Amino acid sequence: MTEATRGWQRPSIYDVAKHAGVSHMTVSRVLNGHPNIRESTRERVLKAIDEMNYTRSSIARALATRRAMRIGVLVDSPVQYGPNSTLRALESAARDVGYAISAFSISEDDELQIDTGVVELVTQGVDALCVIAPRASSLDLLRQQSTGLPTIVIRAEPDATWHTAAVDQRFGATLAVKHLIDLGHRSIAHLAGPLDWYDAREREQGWLDALADAGLPAVPAINGDWTSDYGYEFGRTFEFGDITAVFASNDQMALGLVHGLAERGIRVPDDISVVGFDDLPDSRHFLPPLTTIRQDFAALGSLALQLVIDAIEGEDGAQHDMIAPTLIVRSSTSAPRV
Structure with a gap:
């Protein structure tokens, strides 16, 4: 698989392991020169790394931190402009700091997919969850889940359960x-x-x-x-x-x-x-x-990503923060007629 076919996502150690048909611990042993590895297995892992166009330094970083370098994003109503723009902003911000994004989309007609989405993202080995859930019904379902992962929710109101960030x-x-x-x-x-x-x-x-x-x-x-x-x-x-x-x-x-x-x-x-x-x-x-x-979705993406990375690293960052929007005046408004 080439970088072009993967699009924006950067593979993690778990992706390399899956591609090679081995465990992530086997990938770790290969990279660290462990002697008790079959030569055929070693070659298969190294070939997977080359085919995925992934640098060993990036994998080594994931190994050193014991992280997947991947954030799971649950997106409610992705066809709407706000959720879609927020997802794209998160993807861009994540790339800039060496993280990848795995996204799971929920349609407005299938609220129960939120359970499936959480399970799928968590089983991928993500380091944290970011939830773009603009509907109250979606967050009510999310509260029933317990992942143990740092979680940030994109919403304007603070919440005692999660980190939150939004445009005001x-x-x-x-x-x-x-x-x-x-x-x-x-x-x-x-x-x-x-x-x-x-x-x-x-x-x-x-x-x-x-x-x-x-x-x-x-x-x-x-x-x-x-x-x-x-x-x-x-x-x-x-x-x-x-x-x-x-x-x-x-x-x-x-x-x-x-x-x-x-x-x-x-x-x-x-x-x-x-x-x-x-x-x-x-x-x-x-x-x-x-x-x-x-x-400003770009600013929102950067803010949300920084909050969730702080949570991953155990830092006492902000629990809630917001981006101020701006008024753009054009020709659809004027003084009322007298």
Whole structure:
């Protein structure tokens, strides 16, 4: 197996052992020049190392630390932008410090896969677990597992059970709503995400906090499903009354919202201002370009990886930390018409 066929993953001593058809202790004995090794076995192990394009220094590091140099990542709802971007950021950060990532994905329709995922990752010989689990139901299931491994969960709220790290979702939402308030909007609706998602809860609370701080009333939030289709139906059918702005909980629903409004002849931002959340790569090309909240996933990946490595090494690092998001102002927001 070549580096190209493995993609980004860097093999561990356990991968070499599996490829050679021997135990990891046999690999260790070969690398350390143990005399009681059959020559055919020695050659098979050395051939596996060469075929996997893996340096002996990396294997030696794993042997010296008695670690696999691999972190297991359990990803809930990987098709969504946030979880997917967080996984890619973790992969990049892990490569930079000589760790590999093994990922197990869970779909929204199969929550019980979390049990299978934990077992599969642990049996691969990982040094720690990172859980990208945006739904409360997933973490409820995870609490029933006991692995004995250092574990970090990507969520904005601290948790007594695990290390936690996240982008500050509530602060991002307050940035979005305060931007609208500063423009002069006094009636601001919220198109929320599914409230089983921690991020959706935090963003809704940020909307409520910003309105309360400004002494403004809150209309009931509308709970969507993250999709552009839902935003489109909302924009096409909702009776806005005196509402002059909408804070959408993600950019995809904001995109559908703008489309639905346009079909009714409601102009953005002339009639309704719209703010999203995430700053998708295409958000600057929406019509109009979307004002949104940018999450720094690269910084989140580096932070989460450092926290989990500190835990692996037994250091007393932070139990919880967050990355501040930023407001990106584009053309989808303006002052309300007088």
